[in-house]
Amino acid sequence: MKPIVKLLLEGGSLNTAQMAQVLNLSEAEVNHQLDALKKEGVLLGVRPVLNLSPEDSGVVRAVIEVRITPERGGGFNRLAERISRFDEVESCYLMSGGYDLLVFVSGASLQRVAAFVSEKLSTIEGVLSTATHFMLRSYKEHGFLLEGKAEENERLKVAP
Amino acid sequence: MDNSRFIAKHVVNLPKSGIRDFFDIVAKMKDAISLGVGEPDFDTPWHIREAGIYALEKGKTHYTSNLGLIELRRAISKYVEKNFAVSYAPENEVLITVGVSEALDLACRALINPGDKAMFHQPCYVSYSPSITLAHGVAVPVPTFAKDNFALTVEALRAAWQPGCKLLMLNLPCNPTGGTCDRAQVEAIAKFAVEKDLIVLSDEIYSELTFEGVHTSIASLPGMKERTIFLHGFSKAFAMTGWRIGYACGPATLIEAMMKVHQYSMLCASIISQEAAIEALVRGEDGMKKMRDQYHRRRDFIVRRFNEIGLKCHLPRGSFYAFPDISKTGMNEKDFAIGLLHAEKVAIVPGSAFGENGKGFCRACFATSYEQLIEASNRIERHVQSLAKNPPRP
Numbered sequence: 001m002k003p004i005v006k007l008l009l010e011g012g013s014l015n016t017a018q019m020a021q022v023l024n025l026s027e028a029e030v031n032h033q034l035d036a037l038k039k040e041g042v043l044l045g046v047r048p049v050l051n052l053s054p055e056d057s058g059v060v061r062a063v064i065e066v067r068i069t070p071e072r073g074g075g076f077n078r079l080a081e082r083i084s085r086f087d088e089v090e091s092c093y094l095m096s097g098g099y100d101l102l103v104f105v106s107g108a109s110l111q112r113v114a115a116f117v118s119e120k121l122s123t124i125e126g127v128l129s130t131a132t133h134f135m136l137r138s139y140k141e142h143g144f145l146l147e148g149k150a151e152e153n154e155r156l157k158v159a160p
Numbered sequence: 161m162d163n164s165r166f167i168a169k170h171v172v173n174l175p176k177s178g179i180r181d182f183f184d185i186v187a188k189m190k191d192a193i194s195l196g197v198g199e200p201d202f203d204t205p206w207h208i209r210e211a212g213i214y215a216l217e218k219g220k221t222h223y224t225s226n227l228g229l230i231e232l233r234r235a236i237s238k239y240v241e242k243n244f245a246v247s248y249a250p251e252n253e254v255l256i257t258v259g260v261s262e263a264l265d266l267a268c269r270a271l272i273n274p275g276d277k278a279m280f281h282q283p284c285y286v287s288y289s290p291s292i293t294l295a296h297g298v299a300v301p302v303p304t305f306a307k308d309n310f311a312l313t314v315e316a317l318r319a320a321w322q323p324g325c326k327l328l329m330l331n332l333p334c335n336p337t338g339g340t341c342d343r344a345q346v347e348a349i350a351k352f353a354v355e356k357d358l359i360v361l362s363d364e365i366y367s368e369l370t371f372e373g374v375h376t377s378i379a380s381l382p383g384m385k386e387r388t389i390f391l392h393g394f395s396k397a398f399a400m401t402g403w404r405i406g407y408a409c410g411p412a413t414l415i416e417a418m419m420k421v422h423q424y425s426m427l428c429a430s431i432i433s434q435e436a437a438i439e440a441l442v443r444g445e446d447g448m449k450k451m452r453d454q455y456h457r458r459r460d461f462i463v464r465r466f467n468e469i470g471l472k473c474h475l476p477r478g479s480f481y482a483f484p485d486i487s488k489t490g491m492n493e494k495d496f497a498i499g500l501l502h503a504e505k506v507a508i509v510p511g512s513a514f515g516e517n518g519k520g521f522c523r524a525c526f527a528t529s530y531e532q533l534i535e536a537s538n539r540i541e542r543h544v545q546s547l548a549k550n551p552p553r554p
């Protein structure tokens with residue numbers, strides 16, 4: 001793995017000037033390497049992980065188990081990619097087991113998400129069935145705990 | 161009433177730790193960035209903490225055998241054999257202690273007669289000299305030098321040796337210098353120990369945090385197991401400082417002697433910590449390596465920055481400490497550290513807290529986040545530049 005990729009994974013929220021210091025590169029070179037990663041399709045984007053109150057976030061999220069018919073030649077890919085393109089879809093995975101796709105969706109309200117499922121998703125040719133589970137509460141997002149983070153464990157400032 | 165007259169003489173005469181002095185100063189400074197700590201910034205990996213919780217839930221709240229849980233001793237025996245190439249019988253060659261700290265104290269008390277001399281390389285961990293003194297021994301420091309990357313050399317050992325020396329304490333990789341010895345150097349030290357008939361106390365608490373080359377335990381060399389007590393623990397590599405758990409391995413007769421002191425003074429180490437330690441050894445290796453890799457990259461960064469700033473810093477091959485030479489600033493290490501703290505709110509520890517031979521150096525712990533390291537290095541740079549513009553009056 002390239003040093004800059006390792007740093008992206010580990011360094012949290014370093015800005016490019018800080019990354020340049022750590023990697024011993026000029027800031028221009030860091031930007032250049034980041035651009036290259038984007039061009040190669042390795043670095044798709046960087047998003048903050050937020051812990052917003054329900055009012056602030058204003059979204060409802062659901063996971064949907066989707067069963068679909070595989071197609072000759074393309075398997076599940078064409079349908080999976082088609083489903084993935086909807087803005088409502090945050091993530092989409094091909095699964096082993098009792099269903100084929102696991103789809104994470106979000107919408108402004110329960111009704112919107114339900115409408116997306118019944119009007120868009122289930123009506124696609126090849127979609128056999130859907131089972132929608134609404135998320136009630138989140139405890140951990142992308143490796144960050146949402147609760148119980150408050151007590152910062154103080155180390156002694158000076159220790160042997 | 162002056163009750164100080166009740167205090168034993170050898171305790172009265174024990175110098176106050178330089179760390180303690182400095183701690184008192186730093187504690188008054190609000191929101192300083194501290195590179196003064198001696199422990200990981202990571203909390204103990206969750207699966208290890210969870211094993212501790214599980215132990216409590218299962219009612220593991222009792223004394224264990226004096227030697228410690230046999231399951232833990234077995235796990236240690238396996239771990240030490242695999243990683244240090246020396247085998248110890250879990251039944252009578254392994255003793256679980258309350259940190260390496262206790263193991264050090266036990267070894268000193270079990271081995272030292274009043275007046276026996278004990279050698280140790282310096283700069284070193286702050287407990288070494290006092291542990292010897294408290295056992296009524298005589299401390300014989302052996303200097304290590306920046307020119308050798310703070311590896312211990314046989315020449316220095318030979319120069320410091322005196323009749324009556326019985327013990328040799330090693331700490332490789334070393335706190336505070338990060339110095340360590342390669343295999344040939346360890347072999348030479350072993351030869352010296354045999355020649356002078358020394359018993360070796362080898363504190364290898366930072367051995368997992370060796371970044372270049374392989375760590376060689378002196379206990380693994382031919383003929384050395386019989387005269388070595390191998391000390392190790394969980395504090396550093398597994399980020400378990402607060403659990404207070406470590407161990408000593410050695411020939412059965414010596415472990416038995418240490419166990420005697422342990423059983424009367426400590427009885428046993430905390431069972432919860434022992435249970436968690438088993439988890440650390442059995443399933444903790446991946447997590448430990450992840451932390452080590454992070455220390456490694458942070459080391460490369462901070463050492464490079466010290467050298468850029470003009471504070472000459474050798475590459476510490478192990479531990480999580482950088483030990484830059486600050487003498488070029490024209491200040492001594494104490495004034496430099498205090499000046500830095502006041503001017504830029506960055507805490508590093510004056511090298512003299514680790515003994516005479518640490519003069520002219522400071523210890524900076526890099527077990528902290530990149531953000532903090534970057535900010536601290538920038539502040540140190542600014543401070544050194546301002547010192548160069550307005551040199552301190554002699």
Ligand SMILES: Cc1ncc(COP(=O)(O)O)c(C=O)c1O
Nearest residue numbers: 160259260261285335393395406
């Ligand atoms: C060299 C050395 N030995 C021993 C110790 C104490 O370790 P423990 O937490 O296992 O008592 C330390 C802690 O700083 C150390 O640096």
